[in-house]
Amino acid sequence: MPLKSNQMPVIFGAAQSVTERLWRPAADIYQTRDGWIIKYAVAGVKPEDMKIAIKGSAITVSGFRRDWKLEEGCTYYAMEISYNRFERTIELPCLLDGAEVRMEARDGILIVRLKCRGVNP
Amino acid sequence: MSNSEEEKLQTLPLLPIKNSVLFPTLLMPINAGRPASIAAIEAALATEEKELVVFAQRDASIDEPQAGDLYTIGTKAVVKKMARGRGGIEAVLLGVERVVLIKVEQDGTYQRARVRPLPIIEEKSTEIEALHREVIDLATRAVELTQPQAAAGMAQLIASAKEPLRLVYMLAPMFSLELEKEQALLEAATVTDTLRLMHAYLSHELQVLELRSKIASEAQTEMSKEQRDYLLRQQLKAIQKELGGENPEQNELTLLRERVEKADLPEDVRKEVERELGRLERLPPAAPDYNVGRTYLDLVLELPWKTATEDVLDIGRARTVLDEDHYDLREIKDRILEHLGVLKLNPTAKSPILCFVGPPGVGKTSLGQSIARALGRKFERLSLGGLHDEAELRGHRRTYIGAMPGRIIQAIRRAGVNNPVLMLDEVDKIGHDFRGDPAAALLEILDPEQNRTFRDNYIDLPFDLSKIFFITTANTLDTIARPLLDRMELLRLSGYSEEEKVEIAKRYLNPRQIKEAGLQPDHVTLESEALKAIVSLYTREAGVRQLERTIGRVTRKIAVLHAEGKKDPVTVTRDNLAEWLGPRRFSTDQARKQLPAGVATGLAWTETGGDVLYIEATLLPSGRGLTLTGQLGEVMQESARAAQSYIWSHAEELGIDRSLFRRYGVHIHVPAGATPKDGPSAGVTMATALASIYSRFPARVDTAMTGEITLTGLVLPIGGVKEKVLAARRMGMKRVILPRDNEKDLSELPDTVAKEMEFIFADKIEDVLTAAIPQLGKHFSTLEQAAS
Known part of the structure; x- marks a missing residue:
């Protein structure tokens, strides 16, 4: 029994609900002497449309990428950038409760700096 | 809202x-x-x-x-x-x-x-838990059945869907569910419902799949058995090749199969052959039946089921061919040409079944060859002489060890066509014993109505013999079964006269013997007179075999001279013949110079032609009754008694003293005493001998006679007139007394003979006696004068 060729299941990690997360930004993670730096590729997302949540050892960045019309009368020819809601949860090997968080948006990259006590699990 | x-x-x-x-x-x-x-x-x-x-x-x-x-x-x-x-x-x-x-x-x-x-109602219950696991299980099994090669990856994927709803959504497109079912899954109100639906679908799907795989695997088992056999056979072949070149049996079967495919066989024969071949292919070559089957197939394939030679329907050519090979034999040649004519008008005409009857050496066998040549057919001959087992003709059933087809089928196989001229020699010398009577088998073979589907016991398939031109030969008809005789058209080849023999020697025998001896025709000249002398003084036969051998002796002697270097051409004349052949072996006038009273010249027909024999009678002074000697058969003895009774009862008319009968016994002897003799045709001769001894008047020395007599003195016709007349002439007789009814047979005689000889045709014994014993003739005429 062949699979239907036009409808392959694609699995999106272990997220609870797809309604919360329609795409997932790529991320780089650096370890520093006193914490972590995480870079998210979130070009085209306005800083006010993003939010960070910390729970236990997980840090979740979520938001919304809105498209905008560049010019009147133009239509899409092709589209590869994902719009709408996104969410990315990263588990780090230390507890983040009470960590100091600093955010910075630069050139379409969101930089999150975490300083946490009691480093290293 | x-x-x-x-x-x-x-x-x-x-x-x-x-x-x-x-x-x-x-x-x-x-x-x-x-x-x-x-x-x-x-x-x-x-x-x-x-x-x-x-x-x-x-x-x-x-x-x-x-x-x-x-x-x-x-x-x-x-x-x-x-x-x-x-x-x-x-x-x-x-x-x-x-x-x-x-x-x-x-x-x-x-x-x-x-x-x-329309968010789905999320809940958690043990039922969901159970259904979830069940669906994973079913799905895994189903994937294993559909895509065994991708099963591992899929199973991982399925197991990774921790959330029941996601699992269902993921599985739905993996199995080709119908639109209605997918829609139902989407519409289900709760997770439990969704899982239940999916579970039902999957169970059904799995059942179908399992059934399918069962069917498929059954087909596969059957296939793989055949494949296994094939594989093993291939391996066997490879091993055999390794052990010692090609496998001869396998090769043989392949060749046989090719031959079967190429052979032009009738439908029923092909079916049988295919069956046999199939059986053979399943047999190991070492099985005893293997060779039996192979030999059988060999034979069946070799038989000319449809192969035939085209008849040459040129009457002029046929006549030339027949004349080239044989001198005279007008009647037989005409019969062959008649058949050719019929064939020309009606190609499906039945072949005649001829029977050549005649003494040895008159060319029966070679005539058969000549006929084949004239018709453009193949010639095969088989001798039936001494054949005493029916199976020889009809073959043995294949179940017997060493079974073979019958001689007929073997001859056809040799001929390679289904319309040869088939000569069955010596049909009069078939024996028979407890194993059956071959003549009975011949009855079927020679019957045009039956031999269309002749079934040899060995090949066990109907073979059409009706296109075969059968010729049988015999020296005598007496030993041939009546029903068999009835099926054949009799053609008599009687002996040759002296002139005919000389002619045959000139045309055929002499050139052939010269060639045999390795000489050139101009090395030897055999004068006609010399040939005549050879015929009359060195040979005594109805045919020409002895003649040919005698000519051969001359040519061989000349060959010796040539080999010694004396290359002068040699002319053989009547006078120097003795130098080559020694003293003559027979004398023309072995006929007695003079006959005493009581001796009469009879004519006999033998298998080797005609013969002259003297019947001697003498009175026994102190004896009584009739004594017969000379190996006389039943019929001849009775014939002698009839002759005696006639003479006794007509003593008055013959002028015989009756007292002689009382005083003397009579002894009749027929030389040569060692040869058995039988038949009624010596009746007139014995009557003449008796009349001569009682009347004391001798019979004429130049007169031979033949004919059967009745008690009342009638002379009945006899057979073999030509041979008898020729024999009489050979012995120097001038007159022959024949029954009146045999007058018609004189047309068979060569003209020279008919002219030379004087024939007297007798209706009654008186006519014979008048012609044979001159004094008695005078007595009769005076009696008649007295009566008138």
């Missing part, structure tokens, strides 16, 4: 899809070609969110579906990617959440749908 619910209502571009359902959390590539669909996607792309709603069409054949043509529960989706393709848009949609259709409104070229989210 509360306010908060009112907020959740959305109006989004509507994309109807055919044949499938988009489940939340799943990606679906779509190819939009309809203008309305393209417009709907473009409208979605023009928004910040790229959202639209997807509803499945109830009926795939509708191109511009209205609200009523769509299922009311569909899916909100986001366009993840898109590209313009040929005449449409290719896009990847990601299902977001379940929505229910409230209203459809037209917006230019596309439709917009007002929808309300």
